Amino acid sequence: MRVTEGMKYSQVLRNLGNITSQHAEASQEASTGIRVNKPSDDPIAAAQIARLRANSSQTDAHLNTINTVRGDAELTEATLASATDIFARLKELAVQGANGNNTAEDRKTMSVEVAGLKEALIQLGNTRGNRGYLFSGSQVKTPAFDTNGVFQGDDVEQLVPIGNSTPTSVSTSGSQAFVVAGGRNVFADVDALVTALSTNDQTGIQASIDDIGASHAQLVDAQARSGLVISKLDASQSVLDSVDTEQQKAAQAAGAADPYESYTRFTSLGQSLERAIAVSKQILDLGGQNRF
Amino acid sequence: MGSLTSLLYTARDSLTAQSYGLNVTGQNITNVNTPGYVRRDPLLETRALGTATTGSVVATGLRRATDIYIERRELSALGTSSAASEHDSQLAGVEALFNDLSGTGMGSALDNLFSSFSALASNPNDPTTRAAVLGAAGAFADRANSLANALSDSKNELLKQAQETAAQINEKANSISELNRRIVAAEAQGQDAADLKDQRNSVLLDLGKLVDIRTIPDDKGSIIVQASGTSLVDGTDVRPISVDLNADGSLKILSNRGSTSTEITQFLSGGKLAGIKEARDVDIFDVASKLDKLVFDVGNAINTQHAAGFGADGGTGRNLFDVGPTADGAGRAIRLSAAVAGNPAAVAAASDPASVPGGTGNAVALANIWKTPLSDGRTASEGYGDLVGGIGQRKSAVAQAVETQNAIKEQIQAMREAMSGVSLDEEMVSLTKYQRAYEAAGRVLSTVDELMQDLINRVGR
Numbered sequence: 001m002r003v004t005e006g007m008k009y010s011q012v013l014r015n016l017g018n019i020t021s022q023h024a025e026a027s028q029e030a031s032t033g034i035r036v037n038k039p040s041d042d043p044i045a046a047a048q049i050a051r052l053r054a055n056s057s058q059t060d061a062h063l064n065t066i067n068t069v070r071g072d073a074e075l076t077e078a079t080l081a082s083a084t085d086i087f088a089r090l091k092e093l094a095v096q097g098a099n100g101n102n103t104a105e106d107r108k109t110m111s112v113e114v115a116g117l118k119e120a121l122i123q124l125g126n127t128r129g130n131r132g133y134l135f136s137g138s139q140v141k142t143p144a145f146d147t148n149g150v151f152q153g154d155d156v157e158q159l160v161p162i163g164n165s166t167p168t169s170v171s172t173s174g175s176q177a178f179v180v181a182g183g184r185n186v187f188a189d190v191d192a193l194v195t196a197l198s199t200n201d202q203t204g205i206q207a208s209i210d211d212i213g214a215s216h217a218q219l220v221d222a223q224a225r226s227g228l229v230i231s232k233l234d235a236s237q238s239v240l241d242s243v244d245t246e247q248q249k250a251a252q253a254a255g256a257a258d259p260y261e262s263y264t265r266f267t268s269l270g271q272s273l274e275r276a277i278a279v280s281k282q283i284l285d286l287g288g289q290n291r292f
Numbered sequence: 293m294g295s296l297t298s299l300l301y302t303a304r305d306s307l308t309a310q311s312y313g314l315n316v317t318g319q320n321i322t323n324v325n326t327p328g329y330v331r332r333d334p335l336l337e338t339r340a341l342g343t344a345t346t347g348s349v350v351a352t353g354l355r356r357a358t359d360i361y362i363e364r365r366e367l368s369a370l371g372t373s374s375a376a377s378e379h380d381s382q383l384a385g386v387e388a389l390f391n392d393l394s395g396t397g398m399g400s401a402l403d404n405l406f407s408s409f410s411a412l413a414s415n416p417n418d419p420t421t422r423a424a425v426l427g428a429a430g431a432f433a434d435r436a437n438s439l440a441n442a443l444s445d446s447k448n449e450l451l452k453q454a455q456e457t458a459a460q461i462n463e464k465a466n467s468i469s470e471l472n473r474r475i476v477a478a479e480a481q482g483q484d485a486a487d488l489k490d491q492r493n494s495v496l497l498d499l500g501k502l503v504d505i506r507t508i509p510d511d512k513g514s515i516i517v518q519a520s521g522t523s524l525v526d527g528t529d530v531r532p533i534s535v536d537l538n539a540d541g542s543l544k545i546l547s548n549r550g551s552t553s554t555e556i557t558q559f560l561s562g563g564k565l566a567g568i569k570e571a572r573d574v575d576i577f578d579v580a581s582k583l584d585k586l587v588f589d590v591g592n593a594i595n596t597q598h599a600a601g602f603g604a605d606g607g608t609g610r611n612l613f614d615v616g617p618t619a620d621g622a623g624r625a626i627r628l629s630a631a632v633a634g635n636p637a638a639v640a641a642a643s644d645p646a647s648v649p650g651g652t653g654n655a656v657a658l659a660n661i662w663k664t665p666l667s668d669g670r671t672a673s674e675g676y677g678d679l680v681g682g683i684g685q686r687k688s689a690v691a692q693a694v695e696t697q698n699a700i701k702e703q704i705q706a707m708r709e710a711m712s713g714v715s716l717d718e719e720m721v722s723l724t725k726y727q728r729a730y731e732a733a734g735r736v737l738s739t740v741d742e743l744m745q746d747l748i749n750r751v752g753r
Contacts, residue, residue, distance in 0.1 A: 004331075004713030005324050007706055014702065038391050039684025040383075040691060047681025050392055054403050054673030058662055061407035068414035131415045132650060138642065140417045140650035156647040159656045160413045167413075167656040255393065 012280040019276050023269040029257045030266040036255035045254045052251035059244040062163045066237050069160055069170045072129035073229045076172045079127045079134065080223035083177075086117050086124070087216035090190065094209045097197050104200040111197035118190040122149050125178050131158070135174025144174040149187030151179045162236045163243070170229050177222035186215040296747075299740050305348040306733035309336050312351035313726035320714045321723075328494025330356040330712040332486060356486055362708050364506060367496060369704045371504035371562025373697035378567025380694045382450065383575055383687045389442050390579075390680050399676055401435040402590070404428045406672075409659035412641050413652040422604065422636035426628065429594075429612055433626045436587045440623025443580040447541070450572040454535045454543055457502055457565045461519065462532040464499040468492060469528045472514040476527075479513040489513075503533070504562030521559040522547045535565075542573040575686055579679070580623065586675045588622035589666040591615035595629075597661060601640030601654025608645070610638055 029035055039046035096102070097110050125135050125145045132140025136153030144153045153174050159167035175181035189211040196204030316334040323329040332354045339348040392399040408428035415421050471492040478485040492515070499505055499517070505524070508516040517525040524531060524547070534553070536544040545560055546553040560566045595611040602608045610632055616625035632638040643653030665671055670678060 002710045002713070002715055002718075004709045004715040006713040007709045010702070010705070010709075037393060038387055038687075039393070039680050040387055040687035041684070043681045043684030043688055046393065046684045047677040050399055050677035050680050051674055053392070054399060054662075054677070057400070057403035058406060058410075061403075061410040061659075064407070065410045065414040068411070130418075132417045136650070138647035138650035154646065156651050158413075158650065159652050161410050161656050161659040167652075167660075 008283055012283055015276050016280060019269065019273045023266075023273050026262065026266040026269045030259075030262045033257050033259060033262070034255055035257035035262070042255075048254045049251050052247050052254065056244055056247035056251060059163065059240050059247060062161065063237065063240050063244065065160050066162055066233050066240070068130070069158070070230070070233050072131055072134060073170055073226065073233060075127065075129045076134050077223060077226040077230060079124050080172070080177060080219060080226055083121060083124050084216060084219045084223055086121055087186075087212065087219055090114060090117055090193065090212050091209070091216060093197075094193055094205060094212050097193075097205045098202065098209060100202070107197045107200050107205075111194050114190060114194045114197060118149070118187060118194065121178075121187065121190065122147065125149075125174060135172070135177065137171070137173065137175075145178065145187070149178075149185075149191075151175050155181060162233070163240050164236065168232060168236070170233065172222055172226040172229065177219060182218045182222065184211070184215045184218050186218065189215045296740055296744055299736065302348045303733050303737040303740060305339060305350060306736070307730060309334075309349040309351045310726045310730040310733060312336075314723065314730065316354055317719050317722045317726060321716065321719050323490075324714045324716060324719075326490075328497055329490050329714070330358045330486075330493065331714050332356055353484055354486060356489065357712050359708075359711050360507075360509065362704065362711055363493075363496075366701075366704045366708050367500040367505055367507065368562065369697070369701040370497065370500040371566070373694070373701040374501040374564050375504075375562045375566040375570070376690060376694045376697045378564045379570045379575075380567075380687070380690045382446070382568065382571030383683075383690055385446060386443070386571075386576060386579055387683050387687045389439055390683050392680060397676075397680065398432065398435040398439060399673070399680070401428075401432045402672055402676055405432045405594075406659060406662035409655055409661075412639065413655035413659060416641035416652050416655055417604070417649050419636050422639040422641070425639045426632060426634075426636055430628045430633075433613060433628055436583070436623045436626050440580065440583055440587075440621075443576055443583070444624065446576055447572055447580075450568050450576070451535070451537065451543065454545075454565060454568045454572070457563075457568065458533045458535045458545075461499065461502050461524070461565070462530070464495050464502070465517065465519075465525045465530045465532065467495045468499070468515070468517055468525045469530045471495065472525065473528045475513040485513060500563065502563045503565045504560070519547075520545070520556045520561065522554065522556045542577070543569050545569070579683060581620070582679050582682070584622045585619045585668075586666075586672070586679060587626050588615055588619035589668075589675070590661075590672045591622065591626055593661050593664065593666055593672075594658060597654065597657050598640050600643070601657070602642040602645050602648050602651075603640050604637040604649045606645055606648050607638060608640065610640065612639075 028037075036042045036045050036049065093110050093114055097107050102110075122145050126143040127134050133142065133144050133153070135144035136142050138156035138158075139153045142152050144151065146152055151174065155173050155175055157169040157173070158171035160170055162168050173181065178187065179185045189208065192204065193208040193212060195201070196208055313334045313336070316332050320331055334354050335352045336349055337352050339350040388396065390397045405428045408425045412421050412425050471488055475485040475488045475492065478488060496505070496507065496517070499519075503519045503524075506518045506521075508518070510516065510527075514527045515525070516523060516527070519533065522531070524533065531547050531549045533556075534546045534548055536546060538544045543557065544555060545557045545565070547556050548554075557569075560569060591613040592615060595613055595615065598612040599609050603610065611629045612632055614625070614627045614629045615622050627633075641655040642648045642651030643657070644651065647653065662673065663671055666675060668675065
């Protein structure tokens with residue numbers, strides 16, 4: 001085969017060009033640790049990264065949701081804990097009121113305290129959280145109870161998507177905690193105690209002890225349910241946290257370069273480049289100066 | 293038997309022939325780097341003078357070291373490889389639009405939209421959360437618009453490029469027709485048209501990069517050039533190419549003769565023009581229609597769910613997006629619907645009127661669309677991943693083709709170089725060869741001169 005000047009030069013150019021561009025790619029990969037910089041670098045990995053990132057972004061969204069609703073869930077639990085404390089005191093007062101040693105005057109005084117506690121209970125029922133009135137169901141702009149303790153909300157649960165197959169309810173129903181949906185109207189029970197105490201009706205007071213006890217139990221139940229909401233959130237959060245980490249790791253791994261491999265490739269291409277330069281120089285020098 | 297005088301003429305002929313050889317060698321050395329230049333060999337023959345043996349030499353002309361088959365293969369390889377290169381560089385532009393790995397694309401806009409529905413469920417009564425839904429929806433629509441517009445701009449840009457390429461093809465065709473005329477005229481007068489042929493060769497190599505061509509020589513020195521299987525130059529007759537649009541917006545390539553146009557689109561198989569057509573009418577059309585379909589499906593799925601819910605103002609039946617009636621063009625058309633734009637209370641978080649303003653049933657349903665399969669059985673983010681992966685696959689396949697075609701082209705170019713290229717080593721040998729012969733002929737001349745002087749001096753005494 002005839003070897004012409006044109007062939008020599010284009011061969012030198014082509015070889016140097018090829019190795020230089022491979023070397024540049026390898027140096028980028030070795031220095032960034034990223035193998036997939038654009039979809040065509042590895043189309044399958046690129047599609048995988050896109051899906052993993054989308055999943056990870058929804059996991060983040062669920063984690064954010066958990067953080068947002070956690071405040072209200074904790075406030076609900078604390079509020080119901082205060083309500084059960086009030087009932088513990090109401091139970092004490094009822095038992096004390098039933099004691100035959102008390103005078104009518106004593107019972108009247110007690111009735112004033114009980115009436116005060118009822119107001120405190122209504123206030124607790126109307127506690128406002130981040131999203132509005134905690135116990136009003138979906139009617140978050142309306143206080144759950146009017147001044148007489150009449151329920152003004154509804155039983156609609158606050159559902160949020162936090163990664164479970166069905167949406168999770170994160171609210172506690174005000175009507176189940178405080179009024180008849182739960183079995184007893186706690187305000188009516190307190191009212192009955194107030195009436196019995198103020199009218200010095202000992203049988204009434206005696207009857208109230210059981211009713212107040214039942215109401216207390218209803219609130220304790222509600223408090224337990226609100227505690228369950230928090231533990232559900234905790235459980236979801238810890239699952240989502242590890243899922244999120246895995247998804248991010250997977251997305252990163254799909255596009256990552258093997259550090260040993262990429263560094264080895266970079267080094268060997270560097271040597272090839274040096275050789276190519278040396279050979280090119282030799283080819284171009286040959287005959288160049290001494291031929292004519 | 294020759295005389296001394298005839299030897300004088302023989303030496304003269306040799307000086308002429310060797311200097312012709314030197315001249316041709318000089319031309320070869322001069323054009324060592326000239327594209328399209330074909331190495332020349334001087335043709336020397338013994339001069340016949342009747343039946344007498346004179347032993348003299350004559351330079352009858354030169355031979356261009358060329359092979360029509362290698363040249364044809366080179367033109368065809370050039371066409372295929374430049375089609376692949378053009379296709380590749382156009383796809384690189386499309387890929388850059390959808391490179392979520394470097395922050396372009398609409399993957400994150402899509403994710404943010406669904407995340408905003410989750411956030412809405414956590415606090416539907418908060419106007420900021422509602423406004424954030426509108427913000428994310430608007431950003432998604434903007435992103436879809438800008439991607440679809442960029443694709444449509446590329447289509448227009450590529451139409452212009454195709455028209456410019458056609459203009460370049462016609463210009464080259466005119467040059468070839470003019471060179472054909474001059475070569476035929478030169479050869480008719482018995483002149484050597486090697487330089488003109490080299491020029492024509494160089495124009496053909498340029499033309500071969502623009503469109504797939506094939507050349508057929510005739511016996512008068514002229515060539516017929518076929519582009520995409522249709523005559524482009526026939527002798528001095530040029531049939532220019534033009535680019536138009538079909539009703540569906542794809543490119544239509546026409547060959548024009550007088551007022552008659554013939555469509556040759558289906559025969560186009562190489563050159564920049566073919567690369568442009570492939571990138572524009574296959575890839576960009578396909579990516580744009582997939583983007584449209586994805587945006588249309590996502591927009592409609594969200595609209596259906598959104599219209600079923602109730603806003604903080606109790607209103608219902610409102611779409612979140614205006615997507616247009618068909619998937620075609622949805623990417624450019626999608627907007628935040630007028631019923632909700634600037635009105636956060638219209639965002640439908642509640643699933644029934646009684647649960648306004650705290651109900652979250654519809655917000656949850658909206659958030660769940662992200663994991664619901666759309667019309668083609670893929671979720672929105674899977675569909676988008678498929679779109680991005682598809683673009684990457686095309687780009688990487690074409691990049692592979694560029695490498696293969698370049699290797700083929702380089703191989704054939706090496707074959708042409710081996711046949712037609714100038715080797716300085718050879719020329720150095722030729723140079724020495726003719727120089728020595730010239731010197732020797734000079735020596736013959738001076739010897740004859742001495743002999744004649746001898747003869748004159750002795751005879752004259």
